Amino acid sequence: MAAFMVMTPPASGDPVSDAVKTAFVKDGFSWAALFFAPLWALYHGLWLVLTCWIVISLAIGAVGDFFSMGAGQVLSLAFSLLFALEANQLRRWTLQRRGWQLSGVVVGRDREEYERRYFDRLLAAGQPQDDPSTPAPERRRAEPPRARATGTGVIGSMPTPRGA
Template sequence: MAIYVVMEPPLGSARSATERAVLVRDGFSLLAFLVPPLWLLWHRLWIEAALTFAIALALTALAEVAGFGVTGSLLSFLVSLYVGLEGSALRLAALRRRGWREWGVVEGRNMGEAEIRYLTEAEPAEVEKAVLPFADTSRQQPPATPARQQGPALGLFHYPGKA
């Protein structure tokens, strides 16, 4: 089962937050490993994509000009491996920078199952948050105080109650 991190948008009502939430799969991304700059651009990680592209160009130039063919290829492989392993963390960091808040983590066999689990877990809490600000608390009675226990405390001594 895969683990998904649920990120909710910064502003809006509770209903729109659950509808616009983004689920980010935690784990290795094969597509991010194969084509790192394109994967980063697809997920709107502009700075990370530009850095990855610049590093790829620099490593290609190093391999061609300086004669470090194997070393340049190995370093390029390591950059791709890094993006494949840490791509989801880069997405989460970008969402946090944009003001999105982390709701929690859900588990599912696929994205659809994870979305269903998120919606079933998020709905009652979101409805409570939406209802509480509008509740009329002026007519509510304070909770009743528990009755004072008569008899010995802890079975050894009798502590006199205040009258």
């Protein structure tokens, strides 16, 4: 089972369109980003990430030409693995820069399961997330527990002063 971070778009006022646009970003390694990094970044609309990937790839190529082919291949493989490890976090970071909010984390085996879990939990809450028309429930401030009165006047290891 994989964990997915649920990213919701900035509220447009229409809960149905917001639900359709909700993005589920896998937490972990991305095989697609390992083998098809530029296409993966284009597919997700990560223009800044794609630009940085191109610049770093060109720099690695220049380093490989300067030293030897073996060094360039090792650096290229290491960069590809690092990119695949961090690709989904870069996607989440880009969505947050665009105003999307982290709405929760769900776990599931496949797309149908994790989407069903998230939307069932959302419906069980009784209201769409971030709906400005519904008032927030009142929250009472938790009061600290009160000590029971005992004849010794000692709570724990510290006695209370006499006459207090």
